[in-house]
Amino acid sequence: DGGITQSPKYLFRKEGQNVTLSCEQNLNHDAMYWYRQDPGQGLRLIYYSQIVNDFQKGDIAEGYSVSREKKESFPLTVTSAQKNPTAFYLCASSVQGTGFEQYFGPGTRLTVT
């Protein structure tokens, strides 16, 4: 899982509550990403950031928010507006540039009831 940590590994919340997932990397990577993984659907991009204080929406950004105040950190908030938040969330980082692979964290499994 490289030098990327995600916490907690399992997270339980009641419907209507916002929840923030942590992602920290010590790889000195400029680019960071959040993905959502559901069974049979592969990975879907939520948000990405190429540099501090800048981020862009991915394919499924509705109901999510992010911040990038430090190079090492890219927290994801799952808001109450997200219709179906229960999923496995993966954070990744990479060197800037299209030829470089992503390094993934161990993931956070969020269950909302």
Next chain:
Amino acid sequence: AQSVAQPEDQVNVAEGNPLTVKCTYSVSGNPYLFWYVQYPNRGLQFLLKYITGDNLVKGSYGFEAEFNKSQTSFHLKKPSALVSDSALYFCAVRPNYGQNFVFGPGTRLSVLP
């Protein structure tokens, strides 16, 4: 639209036999191609990538992949499968003009003893 297909949801092979996990893509230009592996409840681990050059790429754990531009394919192979290779495998494409990866839906590989 850019897309990655992994036509088999599940691949079963006997230990010691060769294995192939298929991937085809639809991306304009000359994309960068990647394979990742995911073990249960873990993040994705990078296996190998094709950027340019030799069509046969060698990666981690004895895996290799063959790039075929005319068939827009990037199949993952291993000459002799191990039970420990059982996992979920993802093919990913990164267009050479952009930053975002496009992931396939994943193929579950089961290596039977």
